[in-house]
Amino acid sequence: MMKKWIMPVPFVTAAVVLAGCGGGSSSGENGELTLFSSITNESEKQAFEELVSEFEEESGIAVDVNLPGAEYESMLRVRMASNDMPDLFDTHGWSQTRYGDYTEDLAGEEWAERLDETMDGVLKDEDGKLYAFPLNQALDGISYNATLLEEYGIEPPNTFDELMEAMRTLKEESGGEVTPMFMAQSEAGAVAQYFDQMATPLLTVDEEENYEEELMNGTFDWSNYTFLPEQLKIMQEEELINEDAVTARGGQAVELMAQNEIAFIFAGGSFGADVTELNPDVEVGAIPVPSIHGEDGQRWIGGERHTLAVWNESEAKEEALQFLDFMAEDENAARIAEATSMPSPLDGVDVNHYYEESMEPYADVEVEPYFDRVYLPSGMWDVIGNTGEELLADSMTPEQVSDQMASEYQRLREEVGVEEGESLEDAEEEELSEEEVEELEQE
Structure with missing residues (x-):
């Protein structure tokens, strides 16, 4: 049985690069979703961006993807301080303690019923709030x-x-x-x-x-x-x-x-x-x-490794939830888990990692x-x-x-x-x- 985790907030360096963050359009503007992820590996990036492109073609919703690498934490901390979060963002291990006040409760989503119970102590609190959609299990x-x-x-x-x-x-x-x-x-x-x-x-x-x-x-x-x-x-x-x-x-x-x-x-x-x-x-x-x-x-x-949380004040909340539904489809959930060589966090998804x-x-x-x-x-x-x-x-x-x-x-x-x-x-x-x-x- 996995333990319930209480996670303190990590140190964030002062070195910040705001490319794609400062000066960019706010969440929900111009009819597109803004998305930030901490994914850094090239093959993982490729698989993720391919899925985003397929979602854009299928839904007609544009997604502005930002993968800032080592600067991710610093950039997100600035956006939290100015209350200008991306519509979708990666909580990368800190869904409750660091980002909890900015996340929409996802417990009512259809895919949430299929979430592997080993993820409960990481992504859910005592009241049952689900903080993020996990792309994989670390x-x-x-x-x-x-x-x-x-x-x-x-x-x-x-x-x-x-x-x-x-x-x-x-x-x-x-x-x-x-x-x-x-x-x-x-x-x-x-x-x-x-x-x-x-x-x-x-x-x-x-x-x-x-x-x-x-x-x-x-x-x-x-x-x-x-x-x-x-x-x-x-x-x-x-x-x-x-x-x-x-x-x-x-x-x-x-x-x-x-x-x-x-x-x-x-x-x-x-x-x-x-x-x-x-x-x-x-x-x-x-x-x-x-x-x-x-x-x-x-x-x-x-x-918790890579996730997608929905900003609870997003003007494009409906579109963001639609993107999560797309990522939770069996084939897509399997593709991103396999690309990261990790098990899927969704029950019933067959992954040959x-x-x-x-x-x-x-x-x-x-x-x-x-x-x-x-x-x-x-x-x-x-x-x-x-x-x-x-x-x-x-x-x-x-x-x-x-x-x-x-x-x-x-x-x-x-x-x-x-x-x-x-x-x-x-x-x-x-x-x-x-x-x-x-x-x-x-x-």
Whole structure:
């Protein structure tokens, strides 16, 4: 059974690019829908834009699609502050806490009755309000080069110890030709992804090593986190990760795995399909994040990935709901889920996604929410990444990483007004002032 998630608001950087946002027509104007999505992968973009074009042709309704990539969150925050939201927008994991006040309740829509119950805790509140239409279900873990593992006689690892052993075997047996684990902190934030995903099996799923209550009420002892920076440092010292992990770009990974030069990566979605498209002789599989304290600690990390919410003050609400109906048609729901290599969130939609075969042995593995979205205050994602970078640059020891996480955790909790003993769910995001909005727009 999936847990109900309470998700604090993440940190949003001040770097904002307003192309397609500031100066554009307001929602519902000129007889067209405005739509913003956080989709970034090229193959996913292509599938989404093809579906939009088909909707336009079928309905006669124009859709202005905006896919701003890394600037998505900043652009949407500005639009929230000025109460000028797109007719349709992606809540990308924050449907209730960040965007909840701007979303139309979709519980009465016909497709809502077919929503997989595992999505309820993510997209519905206690009163039954449905905040967004999900395009797919996120199931994050580790992608692996199945071709390489078979060549070297390595089984997909189930525990962290098995993962470390597999990486050591790959390095030794390949004579250093294979990089066991590829991390790309630049753009992709993979160092932060390692910490965030592995924190779940370390801190929240084992009965004897469960710190959920302490993390939520501010009393967590961060020395219990030190295992993760210690292990990352070991990976670096043993050359189990790429030397340029801090500066490497995510886009490099597809080509490197297609050339059989890397074996593991904290990536999912359409990554595997993109690799095989580049080199049909390379197959990519996916496993849940490995357990740390015992055999039963494996978990998928995810829930809400790409969605479409309807702005509750949209002048084109009827047209926006019509677009969701179109996307919920079985064929269309299957196409977008397959393009993202993820299961459909709608019951009865048959999806043959890329990772289906490799995921089959883990069909009963539970899904847990992203660690930072539940247990950490706004701003901690950058802290996770920055401390990881400092660790790899030998500017911090593993213990210092934990100390920095502890101090920033407390500082940011206080910043949002949460006192020790209180839960993060009591935190509320502060609205931007007019001066702050103007500043962001100018940038």
